[in-house]
Amino acid sequence: xxxxxxxxxxxxxxxxxxxxxxxxxxxxxxxxxxxxxxxxxxxxxxxxxxxxxxxxxxxxxxxxxxxxxxxxxxxxxxxxxxxxxxxxxxxxxxxxxxxxxxxxxxxxxxxxxxxxxxxxxxxxxxxxxxxxxxxxxxxxxxxxxxxxxxxxxxxxxxxxxxxxxxxxxxxxxxxxxxxxxxxxxxxxxxxxxxxxxxxxxxxxxxxxxxxxxxxxxxxxxxxxxxxxxxxxxxxxxxxxxxxxxxxxxxxxxxxxxxxxxxxxxxxxxxxxxxxxxxxxxxxxxxxxxxxxxxxxxxxxxxxxxxxxxxxxxxxxxxxxxxxxxxxxxxxxxxxxxxxxxxxxxxxxxxxxxxxxxxxxxxxxxxxxxxxxxxxxxxxxxxxxxxxxxxxxx
Numbered sequence: 001x002x003x004x005x006x007x008x009x010x011x012x013x014x015x016x017x018x019x020x021x022x023x024x025x026x027x028x029x030x031x032x033x034x035x036x037x038x039x040x041x042x043x044x045x046x047x048x049x050x051x052x053x054x055x056x057x058x059x060x061x062x063x064x065x066x067x068x069x070x071x072x073x074x075x076x077x078x079x080x081x082x083x084x085x086x087x088x089x090x091x092x093x094x095x096x097x098x099x100x101x102x103x104x105x106x107x108x109x110x111x112x113x114x115x116x117x118x119x120x121x122x123x124x125x126x127x128x129x130x131x132x133x134x135x136x137x138x139x140x141x142x143x144x145x146x147x148x149x150x151x152x153x154x155x156x157x158x159x160x161x162x163x164x165x166x167x168x169x170x171x172x173x174x175x176x177x178x179x180x181x182x183x184x185x186x187x188x189x190x191x192x193x194x195x196x197x198x199x200x201x202x203x204x205x206x207x208x209x210x211x212x213x214x215x216x217x218x219x220x221x222x223x224x225x226x227x228x229x230x231x232x233x234x235x236x237x238x239x240x241x242x243x244x245x246x247x248x249x250x251x252x253x254x255x256x257x258x259x260x261x262x263x264x265x266x267x268x269x270x271x272x273x274x275x276x277x278x279x280x281x282x283x284x285x286x287x288x289x290x291x292x293x294x295x296x297x298x299x300x301x302x303x304x305x306x307x308x309x310x311x312x313x314x315x316x317x318x319x320x321x322x323x324x325x326x327x328x329x330x331x332x333x334x335x336x337x338x339x340x341x342x343x344x345x346x347x348x349x350x351x352x353x354x355x356x357x358x359x360x361x362x363x364x365x366x367x368x369x370x371x372x373x374x375x376x377x378x379x380x381x382x383x384x385x386x387x388x389x390x391x392x393x
Contacts, residue, residue, distance in 0.1 A: 001031040001032055001033075001080050001081065001369075001372065001373070001376070002031075002032060002033045002077075002078070002079045002080045002081075003027055003031050003033065003034050003035075003079060003080065003081055003082075003083065003372065004035050004036075004037060004074055004077060004079035004081070004082045004083070004113075005020060005023075005024050005027075005034065005035070005036045005037065005082075005083045005084075005085060006036075006037045006038075006070055006074075006082065006083070006084045006085065006086070006104065007019075007020030007021075007024070007036060007037075007038060007083075007084075007085035007086070008020060008038060008039050008090060009021055009024075009036050009038035009039065009055055009057075010264060011041060011044060012039065012041055012237070013203060013233065013234040013261070014090070014203050014236070014237060015087075015120070015203060015288075015289045015290075016085060016086065016087045016090055016120055018184070018264070018289060019085060019118075019120070019181075019289060020036065020038075020085040021036075021264075022184040022361060023085070023361070023364070023365060023368070024036050024053045025050075025051045025052065025053060026361045026362065026364075026365040027365055027368070027369070028051065028052035028053050029052070029362075029365075030365060030366075030369060031369070033054075034052070034053050034054070035053070035054040035055070035056060035077055035079070036053055036054070036055045036056070037056050037058050037059070037070055037073050037074065037077075038055055038056065038057050038058070038059075039057060039059055039060060039061055040057040040058075040059065040060045041057065044057065045057075046058075056073060056077075058070060058073040059091075059101070061090075061091060061092050061093075061097070061237065062091075062092040062093060062094065062097050063091075063092070063097065063101075064096065064097060064100055066091055066092075066097070066100070066101040066104070067100055067101050067102075067103045067104040067107060068107075070101075070104045070108075071104060071107050071108055071111060074108060074113060075111065075113075079113065080114070080376055081113070081114040081115075081116065081372045081375055081376050082105075082108050082113050082114065082115050082116070083116045083117075083118070083368070083372065084104065084105045084108075084115065084116070084117040084118070084153070085118050085120075086102070086105075086117065086118070086119060086120070086150075087119075087120045087121050087285065087286075088102070088119075088121050088122075088123060088143070088146065089121075089238060090237070093237075093238050095142055098146070099142050099145070099146055102146045102149060102150060103149055105117050105149070105150055105152070105153045106149040106150065106152040106153070108153075109152055109153050109154060110152070112379070113379075114154055114372070114375035114376050114378070114379045115153040115154050115375070116153060116154055116155045116156075116157065116368075116371055116372060116375055117150055117153045117155070117156045117157065118156075118157040118158075118159070118179065119150060119156055119157070119158060119163075120159060120285065120286040120287070121285035121286045122147065122158070122163050122166060122167065122286075123143030123144065123146070123147055124143075124147075124166050124167075124170060147167070147171065148171065151167070151171060151173045151175065151176075153175070154175065154375040154378060154379070155175050155176070155177055155371050155374070155375060156173075156175060156176050156177070157176070157177045157178070157179045157368075157371065158176065158177075158178055158179070159178075159179060159180060159181040159286060159287040160178075160286060160287050160308065160311055160312060160315065161178045161311075161315050162311045162315070163286070164176050164177070164178045177371060179364060179367055179368060179371075180315070180316055180359050180364065181287040181289065181292050181312070181316070181359070181364075182292065182359040182360065182361060182363070182364035183292050183293065183295070183296040183356045183359055183360060183361065184289075184293065184296070184361055185267075185268055185293065185296050185297065186296070186360065187295075187296045187353045187354075187356035187357050187360065188296070188297070188298070188353060189297075189298035189346075189349055189350050189353045190271075190272040190297055190298055192275050192342050192345055192346060192349070193272070193273055193274070193275055195226070195228055195273075195275070196224070196226050196227045196228065196275055196339040196340075197227075197228040197229070197230060197273060197274050197275055197276075198213075198217065198227070198228070198229045198230070198274060198275070198276050198277075198278050198335060198339070199229075199230045199232065199270065199271065199273070199274035199276070199277050199278065199294075199299075200213055200229070200230070200231055200232070200233075200277070200278045200279075200280070201232045201233050201267075201270065201271075201277070201290050201293075202233045202290065203233055203234055203235065203236040203237070204233060204234070204235055204236055204239065204242050204243045204246070205235075205236040205238065205239040205242060206239070206242070207281060207282045207283040208236070208280070208281055208282075209279075209280030209281050209282050209304070210231065210243075210246055210280070211246060212280045212282075212326075212328060212331075213229070213278050213280045213331075214229070214231075214246075214250050214253065214256070215328065216280070216328050216331050216332045216335065217229045217253075217255070217256070218253060219328075219332050220332055220335060220336060220339075221253075221254065221255050223336075224336075224339075225255070227255060227339060228255050228256075228257065229255060229256045229257070230256075230257045230259060230270070230273065230274065231243075231247075231256060231257070231258050231259065232259040232260075232262050232270055233259075233260070233262070234260060234261050243260060247260075267293070268297065271293060271294060271297040271299060272297055274299055275299075275338070275339055275342065275345055276299065276300055276301070276302060276335060276338045276339060276345065277290070277291075277294040277299045277300070277301045277302075278301070278302055278303075278331075278335065279291060279301055279302065279303035279304070279309065279320070280302075280303070280304060280331065281303070281304060281306060281309070282304065282306075282325065282326070283306070284306050284307075284308040284309055285308070286308060287308070287312045287316075288308075288309060288312060291303075291309065291312065291313075291318060291320065292316070292318075292356065292359075294352070295316075295318050295319075295352035295353065295355060295356050296352075296353065296356045297349075297353075298346075298349030298350060298352060298353045299345075299349055299352070300319070300321065300338050300344075300345050300348040300349055300352075301318075301319075301320045301321065302320075302321045302323065302331060302334045302335050302338065303320050303321070303322055303323075304322070304323060304324070304325040304326065304327075304331070305322040305323065305324055305325055306325060309322070310322065316355060316356075316359065317355040318352060318355060319348045319351050319352055319355075321334050321338070321348075
């Protein structure tokens with residue numbers, strides 16, 4: 001199989017981009033050729049080879065011509081199947097840029113290439129105001145129109161079963177599939193550190209709750225000077241400079257370690273250094289890759305009680321300590337209890353590792369490959385004609 005993947009790609013750090021990178025590397029172990037058609041990043045070559053994957057950087061964020069650029073590049077390469085790994089807002093900071101770029105899967109399928117989409121967020125489940133996005137009639141129309149276009153693909157996959165059910169109910173489409181998010185690292189319980197360290201890892205935006213967590217940390221730190229906090233990650237593409245602004249406000253707070261732009265190969269040791277992972281988000285966009293990664297490393301988590309996180313925990317059997325949204329006192333108390341009880345942390349951590357054993361990278365790749373192969377067969381005229389010939393006989 002000659003597989004094309006349209007996705008953001010490192011060195012840019014984003015949830016969708018990390019997902020695309022890790023799965024492209026997984027596919028490269030099973031198929032003949034894998035090429036990623038990624039976004040351009042300043043200072044990064046337009047053509048590269050990374051871990052057995054060819055990376056072509058053919059589109060740019062905030063570019064109205066992103067869709068034709070992608071479709072043209074795909075037809076030049078002539079893949080057997082195309083996998084779009086996308087989020088609704090990944091192509092730019094404005095509604096027009098995202099809307100026009102999201103025509104790419106529909107146009108790719110219309111041009112004859114078997115097309116599969118993984119849609120990480122859906123308009124119908126998003127709290128746009130909490131995410132810092134415009135919410136009005138035009139946005140509502142555009143969101144539904146973009147979803148209808150995406151649903152023209154051969155198969156559209158969702159990492160949450162609840163998203164699939166919403167789309168089937170509201171659009172009447174059955175060319176959909178549920179593929180659990182899965183984990184990038186081998187699930188394994190790593191010994192808890194002696195240090196009482198909290199970790200937050202994210203692409204930062206106001207709704208990721210970093211300021212809330214720092215204020216909570218200050219309360220914990222006043223009561224116990226042994227508590228530490230690691231703030232790791234980078235800016236969300238829609239909020240450039242946000243992390244630097246927060247750091248400038250809180251850089252004098254003792255006990256905080258800032259790890260900005262941490263490379264992928266350092267992430268396992270980052271999670272292993274924490275006793276507890278904090279998810280203080282006030283809004284979410286689909287399944288959390290951070291929650292799954294924390295689970296794979298055997299770490300307990302504390303989170304505000306949000307529908308997507310609650311659903312993801314239920315569907316994937318993750319053990320997450322939920323507190324009411326915005327209740328900083330409850331969040332602080334829950335963190336304190338876990339930090340002071342390593343035995344309980346280990347029980348929760350081992351349960352999370354066990355849950356992740358059935359969602360390894362290789363297992364999820366296998367499920368995707370079955371869907372890719374089905375789409376290829378459906379597009380083959382000989383295969384498509386055969387059933388009707390047999391019926392006529």
